[in-house]
Amino acid sequence: MVDDSGQLYTIEGIAAAILMIFTAYLAVNTAVVYTPQDVHIIDMQLEQLGNDALVVLDTPPSESEKSPLQDYIERDKPEWFGNNFTRLMNATTSGNPDKIKYTATVYYRDIADPTNVRTHPFTNSTTSSRYYRENAVNVSRLVYVNDNPYDAIVDDQVVLLEVMVWRD
């Protein structure tokens, strides 16, 4: 009943099995399964990128100097912020630059009424965009300003720069 007449077929079967398993393994490893929930991964990367860009802008070039971000807010120059922020956000190592849009707002405490938060849009028409409910992430940074341009009552204050970032 049991003999060794089919040895070659057996070896061929095993070889074919190994080949097929290996091919299937390669195939499932190469293809990225993209499900709608995976936008969280994109969000996470975008949030990290946005925060990194804000950290770069909030780092003074040398000690006892103001950070660029502080300078932009004190002098109320959203276009300077926009140029540098979009340059950092859209930089790629090769090929076309990325297409990341943003809109920014400065939040600060109302000194006359300390329980009230006041807002000031930190946008300009050439670099920032209007937000129409795209899938955006929110990044923010506390910035010390020595001269609040929106509130004449107070000299130095900590304001919060909030930037909404999304990929077009």
Next chain:
Amino acid sequence: MAGLNDDAQWIVMLGFIISILILFLALIVNQSALVGQTTAESVLEFPKTSIQDTRNELMTLKDSGLLKSSLIDDIEFLSMVRRGAVVSVNTSATYIHYNDGVTTYNETIGGG
């Protein structure tokens, strides 16, 4: 057993084994998408950058001698209103407390 050909039993069996293996691989791929999602969600939820930012701002102000109670009030207020986090700092910024409902962070800085 007349007429029943059992020559290719090995190949048929391997076919079964392979199909079961592919099924398991599909299950693993299915799970990996879920793992990526939950990992990304927990990274998004964890307020790493908020804590770093709060710390950085306080330390910079302290080191440059600009720290005063109105600035601490600003930080605590803006954290509450815009980040939904309770931040509590003592006047010399040697103690920092951060709580956003999910993550709590406490720090006491010595030598202050």
